[in-house]
Amino acid sequence: MGRSPPCSDENWVVKKGPWTPEEDIALVSYVQQHGPGNWRFVPAKTGLLRCSKSCRLRWTNYLRPGIKRGNFTDQEEKMIIHLQALLGNRWAAIASYLPERTDNDIKNYWNTHLRKKIRKLEAGPYGNYSGERPEPTSTSRSNMSRGQWERRLQTDIGMAKQALSDALSVDHPNPMGVPNNRNAFTDIHKPLQHQPSSAANCYASSAHNISRLLEGWMKKPLETVKVEEAGTNTNRISSNGLSYNTSVQSYNSEVSYSEGSPKNEYDLTPERRENGKSSLRTLEKWLLLDEESAVMAPLEPQGNRGSLMMDMPFGEGLSNCAYRAPTNNY
DNA sequence: AATGATGCCAACCGCTCCTCA
DNA sequence: ATGAGGAGCGGTTGGCATCAT
Numbered sequence: 001m002g003r004s005p006p007c008s009d010e011n012w013v014v015k016k017g018p019w020t021p022e023e024d025i026a027l028v029s030y031v032q033q034h035g036p037g038n039w040r041f042v043p044a045k046t047g048l049l050r051c052s053k054s055c056r057l058r059w060t061n062y063l064r065p066g067i068k069r070g071n072f073t074d075q076e077e078k079m080i081i082h083l084q085a086l087l088g089n090r091w092a093a094i095a096s097y098l099p100e101r102t103d104n105d106i107k108n109y110w111n112t113h114l115r116k117k118i119r120k121l122e123a124g125p126y127g128n129y130s131g132e133r134p135e136p137t138s139t140s141r142s143n144m145s146r147g148q149w150e151r152r153l154q155t156d157i158g159m160a161k162q163a164l165s166d167a168l169s170v171d172h173p174n175p176m177g178v179p180n181n182r183n184a185f186t187d188i189h190k191p192l193q194h195q196p197s198s199a200a201n202c203y204a205s206s207a208h209n210i211s212r213l214l215e216g217w218m219k220k221p222l223e224t225v226k227v228e229e230a231g232t233n234t235n236r237i238s239s240n241g242l243s244y245n246t247s248v249q250s251y252n253s254e255v256s257y258s259e260g261s262p263k264n265e266y267d268l269t270p271e272r273r274e275n276g277k278s279s280l281r282t283l284e285k286w287l288l289l290d291e292e293s294a295v296m297a298p299l300e301p302q303g304n305r306g307s308l309m310m311d312m313p314f315g316e317g318l319s320n321c322a323y324r325a326p327t328n329n330y
Numbered sequence: 331a332a333t334g335a336t337g338c339c340a341a342c343c344g345c346t347c348c349t350c351a
Numbered sequence: 352a353t354g355a356g357g358a359g360c361g362g363t364t365g366g367c368a369t370c371a372t
Binding site for chain 2: 016017018019053054057058061062104105108109111112113
């Protein structure tokens with residue numbers, strides 16, 4: 001079995017830049033046969049002159065079924081704003097709340113649209129905006145002493161817990177715990193309307209054979225995934241006084257395609273995205289540990305890597321949030 | 331119509347995390 | 352306990368598209 005080309009290795013001719021339809025077909029064919037994962041084998045097995053990382057990225061950000069493209073809806077926008085306020089620039093975690101969007105898409109959308117919008121809003125009608133809103137990013141840590149950083153983290157954890165607690169409370173008028181000065185967005189708690197993939201959101205394949213290649217691959221469940229209807233297997237987990245209804249994510253996907261791509265993009269639109277891959281590590285740490293241990297010690301590796309769905313109390317759009325199971329006890 | 335400025339986004343890079351031997 | 356290698360994440364970049372002048 002050949003070694004996969006590293007992304008930077010003089011001895012390998014690694015192709016970079018935009019992917020061609022032919023490369024996409026090769027990658028999709030591989031995933032169809034083997035499932036996503038084991039990316040290091042992909043270049044050797046497919047003959048692609050790409051590094052494994054590039055293959056994974058292309059799949060997760062572009063070719064993976066279930067990705068919605070096109071404009072973000074108002075609801076999605078509000079969710080991103082709330083989640084960014086809550087989680088910081090943890091795009092993967094934010095993306096897990098928007099199953100049809102990739103972290104890259106959300107990150108780009110934030111950087112190109114929302115950041116400006118937020119700045120404008122925070123400046124407000126009175127123009128009292130005093131600078132960049134502090135974000136709980138890891139990079140900000142480097143400018144603080146350890147003590148400062150730990151205190152800041154403790155505060156962040158407390159705020160995050162409170163916000164999540166609020167978010168999970170059905171009766172709470174402001175479920176994401178958004179500060180009042182951002183009440184322009186507090187209607188997030190209204191039930192989210194399901195956004196069916198409209199023709200405008202669907203991108204045609206410029207290579208229809210990809211659609212044929214993909215047809216049915218998601219219908220075949222992967223070995224590790226249970227096939228069942230969404231929400232039929234509901235559990236309850238508790239941690240630090242917070243508890244959640246959870247249900248095993250369904251895995252009943254179909255792939256569909258439509259015409260009208262403005263670019264060489266393929267829209268793969270299953271009813272459900274692939275299972276799992278929640279990346280709410282930080283959130284999980286906040287939930288699983290008390291403040292002191294969260295600050296002083298890293299979280300023990302989690303034994304169970306299964307994925308759960310959180311039953312969020314405010315509408316369909318938020319109800320299917322991936323959440324990595326914290327324990328084996330369910 | 332030509333040209334420069336700006337916006338957008340797919341892809342890359344470098345780092346950290348995770349797993350496993 | 353530890354180190355190596357793979358996977359994943361967030362920041363950044365490069366190039367194309369669109370807009371403004």
